[in-house]
Amino acid sequence: MSSGKKAVVRIKDIALKAKVSTGTVDRVIHNRGRVAEDVKERVLKILKELNYEPNIMARMLGSKKQYVFAALLPDHSYDAFWMAPKLGIEKAEQDLRQYGVSVEQYVFNPHDPQDYVKMATKLTKKNPDGILLSPIYYNETLPFFEKWNEAKIPFVLFNTQIAEYDPLSYIGQDSYQSGLLAAKLVHYGQPNPCSILIAHIDEEISNAQHLVKKEQGFRNYFIQQNLSHHYNIISTELNRSSQSGFIKKLDEILESTLDLKQIFVTTSQAYDIAKYLNQRHVKNIKLIGYDLIAPNLYYLENGDISFLINQNPKGQGYWGIYQLAEHIVFKKEVPILKYLPLDVVTNENLNYFRDEKGSTFVEI
Amino acid sequence: MSSGKKAVVRIKDIALKAKVSTGTVDRVIHNRGRVAEDVKERVLKILKELNYEPNIMARMLGSKKQYVFAALLPDHSYDAFWMAPKLGIEKAEQDLRQYGVSVEQYVFNPHDPQDYVKMATKLTKKNPDGILLSPIYYNETLPFFEKWNEAKIPFVLFNTQIAEYDPLSYIGQDSYQSGLLAAKLVHYGQPNPCSILIAHIDEEISNAQHLVKKEQGFRNYFIQQNLSHHYNIISTELNRSSQSGFIKKLDEILESTLDLKQIFVTTSQAYDIAKYLNQRHVKNIKLIGYDLIAPNLYYLENGDISFLINQNPKGQGYWGIYQLAEHIVFKKEVPILKYLPLDVVTNENLNYFRDEKGSTFVEI
DNA sequence: ATTCGTTGTGTGTTCGCACACATTTAATAA
DNA sequence: TTATTAAATGTGTGCGAACACACAACGAAT
Numbered sequence: 001m002s003s004g005k006k007a008v009v010r011i012k013d014i015a016l017k018a019k020v021s022t023g024t025v026d027r028v029i030h031n032r033g034r035v036a037e038d039v040k041e042r043v044l045k046i047l048k049e050l051n052y053e054p055n056i057m058a059r060m061l062g063s064k065k066q067y068v069f070a071a072l073l074p075d076h077s078y079d080a081f082w083m084a085p086k087l088g089i090e091k092a093e094q095d096l097r098q099y100g101v102s103v104e105q106y107v108f109n110p111h112d113p114q115d116y117v118k119m120a121t122k123l124t125k126k127n128p129d130g131i132l133l134s135p136i137y138y139n140e141t142l143p144f145f146e147k148w149n150e151a152k153i154p155f156v157l158f159n160t161q162i163a164e165y166d167p168l169s170y171i172g173q174d175s176y177q178s179g180l181l182a183a184k185l186v187h188y189g190q191p192n193p194c195s196i197l198i199a200h201i202d203e204e205i206s207n208a209q210h211l212v213k214k215e216q217g218f219r220n221y222f223i224q225q226n227l228s229h230h231y232n233i234i235s236t237e238l239n240r241s242s243q244s245g246f247i248k249k250l251d252e253i254l255e256s257t258l259d260l261k262q263i264f265v266t267t268s269q270a271y272d273i274a275k276y277l278n279q280r281h282v283k284n285i286k287l288i289g290y291d292l293i294a295p296n297l298y299y300l301e302n303g304d305i306s307f308l309i310n311q312n313p314k315g316q317g318y319w320g321i322y323q324l325a326e327h328i329v330f331k332k333e334v335p336i337l338k339y340l341p342l343d344v345v346t347n348e349n350l351n352y353f354r355d356e357k358g359s360t361f362v363e364i
Numbered sequence: 365m366s367s368g369k370k371a372v373v374r375i376k377d378i379a380l381k382a383k384v385s386t387g388t389v390d391r392v393i394h395n396r397g398r399v400a401e402d403v404k405e406r407v408l409k410i411l412k413e414l415n416y417e418p419n420i421m422a423r424m425l426g427s428k429k430q431y432v433f434a435a436l437l438p439d440h441s442y443d444a445f446w447m448a449p450k451l452g453i454e455k456a457e458q459d460l461r462q463y464g465v466s467v468e469q470y471v472f473n474p475h476d477p478q479d480y481v482k483m484a485t486k487l488t489k490k491n492p493d494g495i496l497l498s499p500i501y502y503n504e505t506l507p508f509f510e511k512w513n514e515a516k517i518p519f520v521l522f523n524t525q526i527a528e529y530d531p532l533s534y535i536g537q538d539s540y541q542s543g544l545l546a547a548k549l550v551h552y553g554q555p556n557p558c559s560i561l562i563a564h565i566d567e568e569i570s571n572a573q574h575l576v577k578k579e580q581g582f583r584n585y586f587i588q589q590n591l592s593h594h595y596n597i598i599s600t601e602l603n604r605s606s607q608s609g610f611i612k613k614l615d616e617i618l619e620s621t622l623d624l625k626q627i628f629v630t631t632s633q634a635y636d637i638a639k640y641l642n643q644r645h646v647k648n649i650k651l652i653g654y655d656l657i658a659p660n661l662y663y664l665e666n667g668d669i670s671f672l673i674n675q676n677p678k679g680q681g682y683w684g685i686y687q688l689a690e691h692i693v694f695k696k697e698v699p700i701l702k703y704l705p706l707d708v709v710t711n712e713n714l715n716y717f718r719d720e721k722g723s724t725f726v727e728i
Numbered sequence: 729a730t731t732c733g734t735t736g737t738g739t740g741t742t743c744g745c746a747c748a749c750a751t752t753t754a755a756t757a758a
Numbered sequence: 759t760t761a762t763t764a765a766a767t768g769t770g771t772g773c774g775a776a777c778a779c780a781c782a783a784c785g786a787a788t
Contacts, residue, residue: 021738057421058774061743181712189552341716344708348545352705385768422744
């Protein structure tokens with residue numbers, strides 16, 4: 001049952017009780033100095049005694065302070081995955097507009113580290129109040145972390161984690177755990193011995209730590225379940241830059257692996273495997289992939305992809321900006337790590353994860 | 365790139381553009397009358413044109429209005445499921461406290477319709493500003509809907525839907541769709557012909573429309589996929605009031621259905637089936653159930669339950685109160701129907717749905 | 729003795745909205 | 759015509775915090 005009529009304490013009440021003016025109380029609260037030591041003590045004591053909490057509405061109202069956040073993220077025209085974070089960022093911007101928050105987006109070509117550096121430099125020059133970024137280039141990112149730390153600009157990472165140079169927080173998925181989850185789904189759908197393919201598409205595995213973790217999680221599931229001998233797990237890196245090379249490599253794998261029953265695609269390109277399997281009229285291989293982008297949804301709906309694991313990319317963008325605001329605008333504490341849930345999406349529950357009416361799901 | 369310094373539109377701006385005073389604009393906005401028709405039109409047009417949105421901070425600041433909401437829900441000591449909505453309600457209350465919102469909880473014994481009526485009556489006497497309830501008794505609820513409609517108290521339903529007597533909104537899951545989802549999971553894990561059991565536990569199917577819908581969805585999946593001939597789907601109602609009767613009935617089913625491979629429990633008592641299967645040392649039957657309550661999690665973790673479908677009960681409570689506030693406090697429009705996502709939960713992604721640190725997932 | 733600077737303190741204004749109150753305009757009755 | 763009233767519109771104030779500014783007191787330097 002809720003508590004009664006808890007009289008709200010105002011600065012005025014504090015001032016009255018301490019026999020000073022509101023200005024003095026204000027100076028004490030904000031530690032602006034110019035208050036006699038004994039008076040300060042007295043006010044501080046009463047502040048704590050009456051459990052004063054500032055009225056956020058009033059605080060926000062008065063100050064016309066504008067906060068400019070910067071978001072550094074890949075251009076979605078190169079990879080549709082990045083559309084969703086962008087939408088999340090824009091939704092957060094809209095929700096926070098009345099608190100004086102605006103977000104400037106700095107978009108780079110995800111295949112060009114130099115462009116990444118260029119945009120990061122440009123962003124830094126603007127000296128924003130907070131930064132949200134997906135640091136897909138490790139080495140190129142570190143110097144900026146140093147700069148931002150020096151300039152005391154808090155930054156939040158999403159989608160890709162770099163633990164060094166403490167960010168304000170990281171928002172994204174737990175890649176290892178998501179590998180475990182994929183393995184569970186594979187195992188559940190394929191209890192009998194067979195071969196399983198892990199496919200990394202269009203990414204240099206040496207440069208993409210999160211894919212390595214996915215694979216580790218996937219393989220470890222079977223080890224933990226004492227099923228290593230049941231399954232023959234192979235992994236490959238595919239590259240779509242050459243369409244014929246892509247197909248040839250898959251042809252080779254299918255020819256040499258007759259009992260292949262499942263393919264786990266660690267990136268968002270499961271649809272390209274589905275397309276290939278369709279072309280080759282292969283029917284008995286099941287597919288699990290990532291991300292609810294349009295081409296994936298097409299194959300999910302007609303059953304060629306069994307499951308998609310949703311990384312909630314829109315939530316990542318939204319929550320990233322929101323975390324910045326929580327810290328900078330509302331001056332609240334924020335968790336350093338914010339893992340978003342691993343959503344198992346099938347044709348049957350797709351509608352609730354799909355971004356139709358501009359809604360998405362995030363943590364409260 | 366984000367839009368520039370879009371100056372926020374104030375009543376003053378509207379007034380200026382419409383060549384009237386702020387008072388007139390105010391009257392138009394709040395529909396207080398006493399405005400000439402043509403002026404009203406003009407202001408309305410500009411309002412829409414400039415996309416005016418009231419500044420919530422300023423609005424809240426001025427009025428020290430207190431809102432009291434009432435929540436009518438079953439006592440969680442009878443059924444652990446109801447703990448989560450309660451937590452959600454309390455979290456929403458906390459989040460909304462600074463807008464003057466408080467929530468009074470009216471808790472009833474879910475096995476006693478009279479207690480339900482008693483608490484509903486008590487609640488109604490308090491004349492709250494809004495009501496959130498789970499109307500588990502259809503007939504007993506209708507008269508209250510009428511009363512509340514007369515008294516113009518908006519009410520929001522959660523978990524159980526009653527479409528008549530339009531509520532402000534309904535928050536919960538789509539039972540039919542969730543049956544479809546369960547069927548998909550069953551089918552995926554059991555591609556070969558077998559028998560499947562649908563078990564309704566501790567509920568009169570005649571009095572629980574949502575269970576019927578779950579079964580319909582489940583069965584229709586196989587019909588839609590042209591798999592009816594592959595699977596022998598049987599359903600049963602079990603009652604735990606007699607432990608021996610419960611076991612005897614299950615014994616009979618298992619004896620007479622040798623190829624039983626999957627059991628779909630439509631209620632939150634999958635753990636009791638898991639317990640039974642353990643006692644009988646049955647290993648090759650897979651289980652799918654609902655709700656992340658402790659005993660279910662136990663069996664999910666040790667693998668006896670394959671999947672749990674999460675109904676996001678905490679989110680239902682949270683969002684229910686939040687909807688009321690959106691409508692009553694913030695005077696925004698709210699969707700009549702709010703389906704929460706159907707979460708597929710396994711041991712591998714459980715942690716993100718579990719309510720550990722007081723967090724839960726809801727739509728933004 | 730005056731001027732200055734420093735420290736401590738109080739006052740007044742602003743933010744956008746809601747609502748009470750004041751004033752103007754138009755319509756109608758005497 | 760003027761008085762009376764209703765309708766239409768304008769003005770003013772408070773909400774609580776933040777912050778600019780005013781001002782008093784006092785010692786030090788000129």
